[in-house]
Amino acid sequence: MIKELIKRILIGVIATVLFSGLLAIFSYEPVSNRQPNSSYTSLSGLFTIYAIYSGPVFIVAGVIWSFIIDKMNVKHQHYSRSRRYFRKSIWYILAGIISTLIFLFILSNGAILYNSETFGFLSLGIIASLLYYHLQIIWQFVFNKRSSFLVE
DSSP states (O other), X not given: OHHHHHHHXXXXXXXXXXXXXXXXXXHOOOGGGOOTTOOOOOHHHHHHHHHHHHHHIIIIIXXXXXXXXXXXXXXXXXSOHHHHXXXXXXXXXXXXXXXXXXXXXXXXXXXXXXXXXXXXXXXXXXXXXXXXXXXXXXXXXXXXXXXHHHHO
C-alpha cells in the first residue's frame, strides 16, 4: 500500500512538471514579441506559478482519484484491454472535471462563473487527468518490463 502511494505521488510530481512546463511554454511571450512598457513573466516564473497551483491538485486529487478508479475497476478485469482503457479514460475525464470544479470553487470562494474561462479550465482539467492516467500506464509498462528483465 505504501509502495503504491509513493508511486502515485511520484506520478503526480512528474505530471506536475510536464503539465506546468507545457503550459508555461504555450503561454510564454518571447522577448521579440513583447510590447514596450509592458510587464511579462519569465518562462521559469510561469512554470513556478503553474506548478504551485497544479502540483497540489495532481498530488492530492490525482492520488485519491486513481485509487478510487482502480477500486471501481477491479470487478471489470475480465474486460478486454481496450474496453478497460476506454472505461478508465472516461472515469479519469470525469475525475478531471470534478477536481477542476472543486478547485475553481475554492479559488473563487464559492462563486464559480460559468463562462468561456470556466470551460477552458475544464478542458485543462480533462487534459491534466488524462496526462496522469497515461503516465500511470507508462510507469506500469516501463517498470513491469524492466523488472522482468532483472528476473530473467
